[in-house]
Every structure is written in C-alpha cells, then in structure tokens.
Amino acid sequence: MSGLTFVDVCSGAGGLALGLEQAGFEPRLLLDDDEDAVATLRANRPHWNVLHNDLLDFDPTEHPVSHDVDLLSAGLPRVKSSATVGRADSGDEERLLKATVYLVHAIRPRAVLIENVPGLAHSDAYQQFRDFARAELAHLGYEFSWFVVNAVDFGVPQNRRQGVLVAVERQWASAFRPPAPTVEQPTTVGAVLGPTMASRGWPDAARWVAQADRPAPTLVGGSKNRGGADLGPTGAKRTWATMGVNGHTVGDVVPDADFVWNPELGRDNMVKITVEQAALLQGFPEAWEITGRKTARYRQVGHATPPPVGEALGRAVATALIRDPAVPAAG
Structure with missing residues (x-):
C-alpha cells in the first residue's frame, strides 16, 4: 500500500499521521496551532511539510500542495459538551469539526477520516453534527461510515474508545470496511x-x-x-x-x-x-x-491518536482506495 497521499489537520504530536505513514500514506501537509506540537512533528520528521497554523484560519488556496490528495485526516480536540454542537456559542472544538468538513469542499480528497469522542459515531447528542456532515458532503459524492474503535483491540495497552467518521467517494465507498482487531489478547x-x-x-x-x-x-x-x-x-x-x-x-x-x-x-x-x-x-x-x-x-x-489505531484506520481506507472501482467489492 503505497503512493497514497494525505493532509492532516490538528496534527498534535503526530500519532494519527505516524499511523497513516505506517499504513503507506505520504503526508503532503500537516498543520497545528500549538508551537510545542509543531516542534515535536519537526523534530521527528524533518522532511514533513508542517505548518504552524490554526485550522480556523487555514486557507488551502495558499497551499496548493494540499489539493488532489487521497485522504484528509483529523484527530480533532475532544468535544467537551455534546449538547452544544451546532450552537452559535459552541467552543472551538465544535467549530473545528465543522471547519474540517468545510475543508473537504476546497481540497476534495477521495476520503475523509475524522476521529473524536465515541459519541460522535452514535450518540443522539451528536446527531446534529452527523446531519451537518451528510448535508455538506453527500452531494459531493461521499458515502459515510460511523463507528467506534478501542485502542486496546490494536495492541495498545490502553482502553481508549474513539468515535470515527470515514467518508469515501462513492466509486470506492462500497469497498470500505472498519478495521478489525489486530490482537486477540489485550496488551498490559x-x-x-x-x-x-x-x-x-x-x-x-x-x-x-x-x-x-x-x-x-x-x-x-x-x-x-x-x-x-x-x-x-x-x-x-x-x-x-x-x-x-x-x-x-x-x-x-x-x-x-x-x-x-x-x-x-x-x-x-x-x-x-x-x-x-x-x-x-x-x-x-x-x-x-x-x-x-x-x-x-x-x-x-x-491528546494523541495512538499510532497503531491510525495505522489500522489507514490500512482500511487504503484497501478501499486501491480497489478498482469497476470490480464489485467482496462481502
């Protein structure tokens, strides 16, 4: 699985980006507004294109390298109060969720991966955001998967449940499956x-x-x-x-x-x-x-996404994107 590209926003310490790299993706651009996190990314991957920038201020037209990528990924800050999603007085966490969706319009990746609290995938309190994402992206040709993963199922010695949205362009969407656990016994x-x-x-x-x-x-x-x-x-x-x-x-x-x-x-x-x-x-x-x-x-x-979880999610997305859309998906 190689040759696939991605843009990662709210990159933090690089857990999701590192996992995607391990899954065969090459980063075109990473961005974060935290000076320490940016320094962490640059210290570990000097060759990565890391931008010290707030997602809410990011203008992709000034960074054409972000266009025409296979995946837009975002391990966003945790939404603190699910009841405030969509309200005018919502905090930055809710605005970042929406900003990521709006960014899809500008860079048009073949797939989108957003990771956040478990409730994002199924809680009634997040239904408004799920409806918003569908309204913004369905007409662009994306189909959606909402699911929850637990890091302990992927060899991480931690019970850490994460809500995940994966949206894939329709011609590849039928081949996407959420990642299956990679370990049978928890790591201690x-x-x-x-x-x-x-x-x-x-x-x-x-x-x-x-x-x-x-x-x-x-x-x-x-x-x-x-x-x-x-x-x-x-x-x-x-x-x-x-x-x-x-x-x-x-x-x-x-x-x-x-x-x-x-x-x-x-x-x-x-x-x-x-x-x-x-x-x-x-x-x-x-x-x-x-x-x-x-x-x-x-x-x-x-705050990081565990890299093994990022790798598992990346491999699941890659499996869908490298499939010939003319060949029906198995299962």
Whole structure:
C-alpha cells in the first residue's frame, strides 16, 4: 500500500499521521496551532511539510500542495459538551469539526477520516453534527461510515474508545470496511513499561509488572487552562492505584534502585508514570521525541491518536482506495 497521499489537520504530536505513514500514506501537509506540537512533528520528521497554523484560519488556496490528495485526516480536540454542537456559542472544538468538513469542499480528497469522542459515531447528542456532515458532503459524492474503535483491540495497552467518521467517494465507498482487531489478547501496562521500570536498577520492577497486569484507563491530556499533568479523572486514578501507580501526577524519572514501592503507605510510595512512558502507553515508538515542558509534553501525548489505531484506520481506507472501482467489492 503505497503512493497514497494525505493532509492532516490538528496534527498534535503526530500519532494519527505516524499511523497513516505506517499504513503507506505520504503526508503532503500537516498543520497545528500549538508551537510545542509543531516542534515535536519537526523534530521527528524533518522532511514533513508542517505548518504552524490554526485550522480556523487555514486557507488551502495558499497551499496548493494540499489539493488532489487521497485522504484528509483529523484527530480533532475532544468535544467537551455534546449538547452544544451546532450552537452559535459552541467552543472551538465544535467549530473545528465543522471547519474540517468545510475543508473537504476546497481540497476534495477521495476520503475523509475524522476521529473524536465515541459519541460522535452514535450518540443522539451528536446527531446534529452527523446531519451537518451528510448535508455538506453527500452531494459531493461521499458515502459515510460511523463507528467506534478501542485502542486496546490494536495492541495498545490502553482502553481508549474513539468515535470515527470515514467518508469515501462513492466509486470506492462500497469497498470500505472498519478495521478489525489486530490482537486477540489485550496488551498490559506491565508488559509495555516493564523494561523502562527496570532500566535504573529498581529491584521491584518485576513485582510491579505482575501487578500492572491489565490495560491502562484512557490517558487524558487536559486543556491549556488546567494546572499540572495527571493521569485523568477520579475513576482513572483509582484504577491506576490498583496497579500501584500514583495517578495524581506525572513523574520526571523512573524509579531507581533506592525507591521503596509500598502502595499501602500511600501515593508517595507508588510509582509515577513519566511522559515517555505515557507515550509508550499510547503506542508511540520509543524513539519518538515529545518536545516542550513536562505538562505541555504530557498534554500532547494524552491528546494523541495512538499510532497503531491510525495505522489500522489507514490500512482500511487504503484497501478501499486501491480497489478498482469497476470490480464489485467482496462481502
């Protein structure tokens, strides 16, 4: 699967774009309005064409390289209040959803991929957006698939449900199928983080791995208006505590040989997950560099689409787009 091109908006730390690259797509243009995220993208893929720009201000006529691509992808900021979708006072998250749809008119990709909260795919609260997308795109010849994926089904050690819209031009649409799970058994936090936990000689690393025997809860990046980084809401913190992890903060370094791990004594005797480890829990390769200060780095990681999910979605889209439209799709 090669030779397919894409434009990625709200690219963040590059999880979706990296997954699409692994699926055989070549990026023509990526854009994000966050300086740290742009630096992350440029640090890891200097050859990518990365634009520091707000999607709401993006004018594709000034960037002709964005035209005539196979895929427009968007891992958009999470919609906070589904009840506000379509209202005049909606926040930027809702406006970005609509801006992505409007961008389709300008660049006319063969397929569109939008990833957001699970409710985007089926909740009544998002029906207005789904109707909006259909009204804007159906007359351009796109057919729609709305579905939910869970990152844990694609080898990511995290329960992370995502709502997905895939719209494909009619001549290829019948060949599109949502991606099937790529693993039979969930990957655990301990299995993925064990090597890093042992890297500074911590003697309890193996014992911790045995306790961290399940996938992580959803990592939440939070907003720029929040304070320091943590591992999510109260329920997520409780789940982390059962694995002997202090979910109220993000660590600077992994435990060393002197660290005493005794969760019964409270948070100070629990391990802390570092930003680099959080990136591993999102399915980023260990070599992927996240730039900025700690809270900004963790925010990028928490907001990212796990690359293995992006790869699975990309392969599903590619399978449809490389099919000869004259040949009926199987199934």
